[in-house]
Amino acid sequence: MKQLRLLTALAAIFTLLLSLQATAATFTFTAIPDEDESRLVERFNRVAAYLEFELGVPVKYIPVKSYAAAITAFRNNQVQLAWFGGLSGVQARLAVPNSQAIAQGYEDQFFKTYFIAHKNANVEPSTEFPKAIAGKTFTFGSKGSTSGRLMPEFYIRENLKQSPQEAFERVGFSGDHSATIAQVQSGAYQVGAVNYLVWETELAAGKVDPSKVKVIWETPNYPDYQWTLRGDADQVYGKGFTKKLRNALLNMKDKSLLKAFPRKSFVAAKNDDYKAIEDTARAIDLLQ
Amino acid sequence: MATDSRQAVAKSVSAPPRYNLLRGRPWLQVCGGFFLLALALLPFADLKVYPSEPGQELLRIALGVITPNWYDWPALGQALLQTVSFALIAVVISVVVGFGLALIFHARSVRVFCASIRAVHELFWALILMQVFGLSATTGVLAIAIPYAGIFAKVFAEILEQQAPLPQHALAPSSSLLSRWLYTRLPQAWPQIVAYTRYRFECALRSSTILGFIGLPTLGFYFETAFKQGQYSQAACLLWALFALIASLRYWLHAKLIPLYVIIAFWLLPESAPVNGQYFWQFISHDIWPRTLQQGLLWETVQWYGSQLWTTLLPAAGYTLVLSLIALVLTGILATLIYPIASRPLAGRGAFIGHGALLMLRSTPEMVLAFVLLLVCGPSALPALLALAIHNSGLIGYLVARASDELPQRIDACRGFNLYSYQITPQIFPYLLTLLLYRWEVIMRETAILGILGVTTLGFYVDSAFAEIRYDKALLLVVVAALLNIAVDFFARQTRRYCGLSESRAVFSELKLKR
Structure with missing residues (x-):
């Protein structure tokens, strides 16, 4: 048994060594932009520098890969501020009581999802929900995305009176808006749901071939991305911190900083703005 | 293919009347059994091909x-x-x-x-x-x-x-x-x-x-x-x-x-x-248990577990098993076909090119293979199966090729196709079979990460549960996936024993990769 104890001790030392490299308490945030995730750290380090200057506390950016990871980091107080999607923001605020949405992108006040179809799907663009997509193959974006999953699934259920798995011949999750476009454009999936901003950007960049794939319907507007802050920020970083942070965000005018998100500017937001998102998520059982 | 060639070998050696081909040949029985089972399961594997225009x-x-x-x-x-x-x-x-x-x-x-x-x-x-x-x-x-x-x-x-x-x-x-x-x-x-x-x-x-x-x-x-x-x-x-x-x-x-x-x-x-520590404790004591259990509703909890079992767990586990079995057979066939490119006795000096090719096959993440195949054949389990087979046959082919390098060569060895089919393949086949049986549980774990195809394996649901912040469901799925793995591992070990393939043989083979 002595050997075992030795081994356990060794393992414990390793773990200790790993966790000893702990960071000093700084104000940490994370963000996943809805498009162009390259040079993430470089771009958001500049945002961190801006916030540090405005807030007078050390600010650090840590990159994450998924909304789920962002929510975990937020709940575990590894980050105190996060740029969430509509749905992930609701989930995060449920996980951390008293946390609040403090600002959203200008575009996020009236966000929308495009339904796109390959020409072989033979679905024409319309202002009504295109019921002809039933029975086709369909791809969402990432599983936890508001524009790529929640809202399209809601409208599919509302209009086709069926779950996507029942309504379509096959349902995939591309994991990313760009991947959705690529997969529908190649005809791998006949129909897909995509964040409208990503579509517009890729169209402008010439990555979309309009003879192969086109927008067939757009959803009504809904609120999307927002900055969410933990409720204990004022206690930890000093009185008035929340207000100072909100002002810093709303006054972010530098185009090169805003391009990281990418948004035109930020406007004030509050938790109630996302009540509709929460209700929708509950309606389709994405929230318990 | 593996079975075919073995059958061909067996037939050509001797075919007296009333000769039972399978008797006393556990490898042949196992290979044939797996092959036929995979064939029988094909209709359930969902292998539809969709027309697409992947060119661009x-x-x-x-x-x-x-x-x-x-x-x-x-x-x-x-x-x-x-x-x-x-x-x-x-x-x-x-x-x-x-x-x-x-x-x-x-x-x-x-x-x-x-x-x-x-x-x-x-x-x-x-x-x-x-x-x-x-x-x-x-x-x-x-x-x-x-x-x-x-x-x-x-x-x-x-x-x-x-x-x-x-x-x-x-x-x-x-x-x-x-x-x-x-x-x-x-x-x-x-x-x-x-x-x-x-x-x-x-x-x-x-x-x-x-x-x-x-x-x-x-x-x-x-x-x-x-x-x-x-x-x-x-x-x-x-x-x-x-x-x-x-x-x-x-x-x-x-x-x-x-x-x-x-x-x-x-x-x-x-x-x-x-x-x-607080979050750790919350995770252990709270997050991973169904909400009904936390509210003390025992009957509802049982119902929750029951409904998860029927609606998600059993179908997903069954499907995972079917896919992994077909992928396993496909891997075996592919590995038998491609190992010669990296085998020194067979490929000669060109073997290093084959080595490079197999290194790429086994090191390219399956996700990449699956994505490319998805563009070509459309969404179904087909790209998943092919991706798994390509990736794993790259690995097994490499190990088998290394083993073939160490085989003693006869002075009067034949060449080319004859050398492949009558001398080397029969000698390394037990090894290949052992590796395959060893690899089955790995293949099963890997079916997990092919959710982009909408292929509803256990892993797909685990991924969904984490994405939806439902740790109770995630934990349940992970446990079931682990149990399935243990079961497959056990079955594979029994099969190896039945074939008289030593447990350590697979280990040994992996060991030959030294230097």
Whole structure:
């Protein structure tokens, strides 16, 4: 048994060594932009520098890969501020009581999802929900995305009176808006749901071939991305911190900083703005 | 194909009247059985092909592959070093722990414990650990080290067991278990242990890369972004870097330098946030249990588990099993066909090109293969099966080719196709079969990560449960996946025994990868 104890001790030392490299308490945030995730750290380090200057506390950016990871980091107080999607923001605020949405992108006040179809799907663009997509193959974006999953699934259920798995011949999750476009454009999936901003950007960049794939319907507007802050920020970083942070965000005018998100500017937001998102998520059982 | 060739061989050798081909030929029975079962299950595998126009996208991918490009070389260097750091530290920890467990592997509880920790895929370990340790070095290292410790324990125990017992009898009866192992078994087993650890390190590099997909700062982090967003030149650059890293292992992985590497690796690891006991406790006591249980509603809890079982778990587990079985047979066929390109007796001097090709096949993440195949054949289980078969036959083909290099050559050996079908393949086939049976549980774990195809395996639901922040469901699914793994592992072991294939043979074969 002595050997075992030795081994356990060794393992414990390793773990200790790993966790000893702990960071000093700084104000940490994370963000996943809805498009162009390259040079993430470089771009958001500049945002961190801006916030540090405005807030007078050390600010650090840590990159994450998924909304789920962002929510975990937020709940575990590894980050105190996060740029969430509509749905992930609701989930995060449920996980951390008293946390609040403090600002959203200008575009996020009236966000929308495009339904796109390959020409072989033979679905024409319309202002009504295109019921002809039933029975086709369909791809969402990432599983936890508001524009790529929640809202399209809601409208599919509302209009086709069926779950996507029942309504379509096959349902995939591309994991990313760009991947959705690529997969529908190649005809791998006949129909897909995509964040409208990503579509517009890729169209402008010439990555979309309009003879192969086109927008067939757009959803009504809904609120999307927002900055969410933990409720204990004022206690930890000093009185008035929340207000100072909100002002810093709303006054972010530098185009090169805003391009990281990418948004035109930020406007004030509050938790109630996302009540509709929460209700929708509950309606389709994405929230318990 | 494997079965066919064996049948052909068997038939050509002798075909007296009333001769039962299967009698006394357990390999043939097993191969035939698996093949027929896979054929019978094909209709349930959902292999529809959809017409698509992948030309444009495939052209962009091909262009990316030949024009690798990167924008931030320091970041690439850092990602490369951290990929190695995670793998190295994880392997060091798991070797130490695995060796300790190997010494007491005769205890059933230890065997079950090891089987259950290695039955959970690294990615799932990482997703679970992330809830507690956040996105930190601890998460990354433990996600690899935990399952690998289970694997090392098993393999080391097998290696140690095979060593000659004689030296041990020469020791004083009072000497402790550890001294006995250290002074008699370990020196004998040392070359094999080193060789196996080397091989595992290559696997750990791949695991470490894959962990980047969920946010650890390894090569996979940048790769996933670049690939999904269609920046194929960048993705290709990262993939080439991974290939180069693995191909160059033998030039820099020297035993004497490892302590130095470990120190550097510790220094290179990203910062770990302090672990907050409160969140850990909340995760253990609260998050992973169904809400109804927390409210004290026992009957509702039973109902919840029951409904999960019927609606998700059983169908998903069945489907996972079907897919993994077909992928396994496909892997066997493909591996039999492609191993010659890297086999020195068969490919001659050109074998190194084959080696390179197989290295690429086994090191390219299945996600990439699946994505490309998805563009070609549309969404169904077909791209998943092909991706799994290509990836795994790259690995098995490589091991078999290495084994074929060591076969003694007859002076009057035939050449070409005859050499392949009458001399080498029959000799290495038992080995190939052993490897396949060994690999089955791995293939099953890997069906997990093909959710982009909408292929509803257990792993697809695990991924969904984590994405929807439903840890109760995630935990249940992970446990079921682990049980299924243990069951398959058990079945494969029985099959190996039935075939008279020694358990250690697979280990040995992996060991031949030394140098």
